[in-house]
Amino acid sequence: MTDHDLVRGAGTRLTAAAHALARVPLCVIGLPLIPLQLYAYPLILVTVGVPLLLLFTALTRQYLRLHRWWAGAVLGEEIALPYRVPANRGPMTRVRAVATDPQTWKELAFLPLNAVVGVLCGVLPATLWLGGLFGFATPVLWLLGADGLDYSGITPTVPGGFLIAPLLGAGYLAVAWWATPRLVRLHARFVRWFLAPSQTEALTHRVRELADSRADTVDAQAAELRRIERDLHDGAQARLVALGMSLGMAEELLSRDPDAARDLLVEARQSSSQALSELRDLVRGIHPPVLADRGLDGALRALALAHPLPVEVDLVLDGRPEAPVESAAYFAVAETLTNVAKHSGATSAWVRVRHENGRLGLMIGDSGRGGAEATGNGGLRGIERRLAAFDGTLGIASPVGGPTIVTMELPCALSSVKTSSSSGTA
Amino acid sequence: MRVVLGEDLVLLRDGLIRLLQAYEFDVVEAVDNGPALLKALVDHRPDVAVVDVRLPPTFTDEGLRAAIEARKRVPGLPVLVLSQYVEQLYARELLSDRAGGVGYLLKDRVSDVRQFVDAIRRVAAGGTAMDPEVITQLLARSGRDRPLATLTPREREVLSLMAEGRSNGAIAARLFVTEKAVGKHTANIFGKLALPLSEDDNRRVLAVLAYLDRL
Numbered sequence: 001m002t003d004h005d006l007v008r009g010a011g012t013r014l015t016a017a018a019h020a021l022a023r024v025p026l027c028v029i030g031l032p033l034i035p036l037q038l039y040a041y042p043l044i045l046v047t048v049g050v051p052l053l054l055l056f057t058a059l060t061r062q063y064l065r066l067h068r069w070w071a072g073a074v075l076g077e078e079i080a081l082p083y084r085v086p087a088n089r090g091p092m093t094r095v096r097a098v099a100t101d102p103q104t105w106k107e108l109a110f111l112p113l114n115a116v117v118g119v120l121c122g123v124l125p126a127t128l129w130l131g132g133l134f135g136f137a138t139p140v141l142w143l144l145g146a147d148g149l150d151y152s153g154i155t156p157t158v159p160g161g162f163l164i165a166p167l168l169g170a171g172y173l174a175v176a177w178w179a180t181p182r183l184v185r186l187h188a189r190f191v192r193w194f195l196a197p198s199q200t201e202a203l204t205h206r207v208r209e210l211a212d213s214r215a216d217t218v219d220a221q222a223a224e225l226r227r228i229e230r231d232l233h234d235g236a237q238a239r240l241v242a243l244g245m246s247l248g249m250a251e252e253l254l255s256r257d258p259d260a261a262r263d264l265l266v267e268a269r270q271s272s273s274q275a276l277s278e279l280r281d282l283v284r285g286i287h288p289p290v291l292a293d294r295g296l297d298g299a300l301r302a303l304a305l306a307h308p309l310p311v312e313v314d315l316v317l318d319g320r321p322e323a324p325v326e327s328a329a330y331f332a333v334a335e336t337l338t339n340v341a342k343h344s345g346a347t348s349a350w351v352r353v354r355h356e357n358g359r360l361g362l363m364i365g366d367s368g369r370g371g372a373e374a375t376g377n378g379g380l381r382g383i384e385r386r387l388a389a390f391d392g393t394l395g396i397a398s399p400v401g402g403p404t405i406v407t408m409e410l411p412c413a414l415s416s417v418k419t420s421s422s423s424g425t426a
Numbered sequence: 427m428r429v430v431l432g433e434d435l436v437l438l439r440d441g442l443i444r445l446l447q448a449y450e451f452d453v454v455e456a457v458d459n460g461p462a463l464l465k466a467l468v469d470h471r472p473d474v475a476v477v478d479v480r481l482p483p484t485f486t487d488e489g490l491r492a493a494i495e496a497r498k499r500v501p502g503l504p505v506l507v508l509s510q511y512v513e514q515l516y517a518r519e520l521l522s523d524r525a526g527g528v529g530y531l532l533k534d535r536v537s538d539v540r541q542f543v544d545a546i547r548r549v550a551a552g553g554t555a556m557d558p559e560v561i562t563q564l565l566a567r568s569g570r571d572r573p574l575a576t577l578t579p580r581e582r583e584v585l586s587l588m589a590e591g592r593s594n595g596a597i598a599a600r601l602f603v604t605e606k607a608v609g610k611h612t613a614n615i616f617g618k619l620a621l622p623l624s625e626d627d628n629r630r631v632l633a634v635l636a637y638l639d640r641l
Contacts, residue, residue: 273534280511290513293479293486302515308567 013180017125019070020184026066027118030111033060037108041099050091057098064107064195067114071191074184082197103201110194121187128176135169217389231282239275243268291330295320299330300351307349308341309366315353319414321360328390329353329362329410332383336364336406339379344368344404355414362408370402380406427550430470431456432463432477432489433508438533442476445536449543460488467496467503474550478533479509479516490516501525506549508533517560518639526628529555529591545591554591554631561589564638573619581618584611589634593627 036056043049061083068079086097098104131152138151139162147156151165158164197205246268253261283289291299297315304311320326333351340349346368354361373396374380384394392410429451433439443453455466459482467475475496481488493505506529507520520528529549535557536542545555565574565586577585580601587597594612598605612630616623621633 269537272537276510276532276534284511289480289511290515294515298515302513305514305518306563306567 009177013125013177014129016184017129017176017180020122020180020187021126022122023070023187024119024122027115027122030060030063031115033063034108034111044095050095053095053098054091057104060107060111064110067191068195071188071195074188075192079192079196080202082195082201103197106194114191114194117187117190121183125176125180125183128172128179132169132171132173132176135172136166138165138169213385213388213391216385220385220389228282228286231278235278235282236275239271239278243271243275246271287327288330291327296326296330296353300333300353303330303334303337304351307337309346310348311337312348312350313353314350317353317355317360317414319416321355321410321412321414325360325390325410325412328386328392329360329408332387332394332408333362333364335379335383339372340364340366340368340404343372344370344402346402346404355412358411358413360410360412362410363405364408365403365405368402368404369400370398370404371400372396372398372404372406383408427474427547428452428454428470428472429546430454430463430466430472430475432458432460432466432475432481432492434458434478434481438478442536445539445542446476446546449539451546459483460492463489464492464496467492467505468499471500471503474504474506474546476506476508476546479507487516490519494519497523497525502527502552504549504552505529506531506546506555508536512557512559512563514560514563517556521554521632521635521639524632524636526554526632527552530560531555531557532559544596548591553593553628554635556590556635558586558590561586561638564589564635576618577615581611581615584608585615585634588612588615588631589638591631 033056037053037060040049040053040056043052068081072079082103084097084101084103086094135151138149138154141149142156142162149155152168154161154165154168156162246264250261250264250268253264288299288302290302294302296317300313300315304313321329337349337351340346344366346366349364349366352363352365372380374384374394380394380396387394387408387410390410390412392408395407395409396404397407398404427450429446431439431442431446431453433442433456439456439458443456446453454470454472457463457466461483463475463477463481475493477489477493479487479490481492490507493507497503497505501523502525504527505520507516508531509516510533512530512532517530520530527549529545531542531545535545549555565582574582583601584597587600592600594605594608598608601608613623616630616633619634619637621637624630624633
C-alpha cells in the first residue's frame, strides 16, 4: 500500500465515519413516529384518525425513503418500495391497505431497532477514530502538566506509559480502519433487510403481475378469435354462399336464358374476388405474409413503404426472434406508426431496432407535436398489454411540443440468421 | 408462346395450365418449388414465366427470389408474379433492374381471364403489369407531392392506368375516349411531373413507376 492509497483510504473512511455520525440524529428522530402512528388507530373510531393515520403513514414512508436512499447508495443497488397499492383512492380503502400491509408493521419494528443500530454504528467508528488520535495527543498533554489525565487506564505513572499510549492509539486506529466500512455496510444491510421487499413479497408481486398479464392475454386472444370468426362468417363465408347460389342459378338458366346466365356468372366472379380480398385483409391482421417471408427486417421496411409519411428504418439483428415475439414487435411498431400518422402531425418518423443483453429494443420516433400518453383504452395501452404478454415493456417520452419517442423492450433470444439493413428514407 | 409455370397448389396449377392452353400458350414446364423453377427458367428461357410468390421448400417468397435470380442470369426474362397479397416492397424489387418485362398481380385477377391473358402478353412483349392495388398504395403515400397534386382527376386516372402498364390505346378503350385525347393527357402529365416524354409505351410506364416509387 503506498502513502497515496493510505491517505485516500483514510479519507474515505473518515468521510464514511462522519456520515455515520451525522445519521445518528436521523435515526433517532424517527422514534416519535411510532406513537403517532399507533395513537391514530383507536382514533379511527372517531373518524379523525383516518386522515391522521394516512398523514403519519405518509410521513413515516417519506422518512424511510431517506434511509432507503442512503442504504441503497452504500450497497450500490436501488432498494425498491415494497408497499401494497390500494385498490382505489378512497380513504377507508387506503387505511385498510396500510393496516393490512405487513410492511407497515415491519417498519414500526424497524424504527426503534434502527435507533439503536444507528446510534451504535454511528458513534462507534467516530469514537474509535477520535480515541486513536487522542492516544498520540495524550503524552503531549502529560508533558504540558495534565497529570490527572487517564488514557484507557494508562497514567503518566505507569511504566513506559509515554510509549504505550500512542501504541494503544495506533491499535484503536487500526480497529477503526477495519471496522468503519464494515459497520456502515452492516447498518445498510440492516436497513435493506427491513425496508426492501422480501423475496416472498417480490415473488408474490411477480406472480400477481404474471397473472394479470396472462388474464389480459387470454382476453385479448379470445376477443381476437371472436373477431376472426365474425369476419369469416359475415365475410368470406357469406360471399362463398352467394357465389354458390349464383353459379347454381346460372346452371339452371344456361340453356333457357344465356344472357341472364352470363350476368349471374359475372356476379359470381365479383363475389369470389370480394371473398378473396376479405380473406387477404383478415390474414394480414393475423400474421402479415411479408413478416413470414422476410422477418422483421422486410416487414418493417414494407410497413415504412406503405406509410403516408417518410419513415426511416434502421435495423441491426443477428438473427430472427421467435415467431410470437417477432409478431408482437411487428404489430406494436405498426400500431405506433398508425398513431403517428393519425395524431402526431409529424412530417417524418423513424424506427430503430437492436438486440442487446438478451432484449429486443425497438424505438419509434416522430417529429410531431408530442403529448402522447398511454391512457384508457388508447392504442398505446393496447400495445403495452400486447407486449406485457411477453414480459415486454413500453416507455413513452413525449413532451408537449414534441418530439415523441416510444421505446419498447422484449426479452428474447435470436436464432442465427444475420440481418442488417439501414434504409434511407423509404 | 412458350410459358414456364411455377405454382405449388395442384388445383391452381391445373387451372392455370388449362387457362393458358385455352389461349394457345404452350406450357413447356410446370414446376412446384423454387429451385426447380429457377432451373426451368434458365434452361427453357421461356417467352414468359408465370410464378407464384410463395413456393416450397420454405413457403416464403421462394418464387419471387427465383424470379429475380433468373432475371439476373437471363437479363430481361419476362416474369409475371402472382400472389395472394401485394407488397410494395416486392414490386420495387421486381422493378429494380429497370429492364421491363415484369408483372406483379394479385391471384384474384386471374378470374378476369381476358385482362389476365392481356397482362401476360404485355409482360412477354417487355411491358409491365402492375396490380391496381400496388398503384393505389403508391399514389396514396405520394399524397403530399406538389407536382402530383396539380394533376386533374382525369389525368390522375390516366396516370394510374399507365402505371399499371397499359398502352395509350388500352387506356383510351378503358376510359371511352380517343387515343389522341389520352396522348394529350399523357403529355400534360409528363410536363407537370417534369419527366422526359418518350414515344415508347414501356419506357413511359417505367418512368412513371420510377417517379412514384421515388416519392
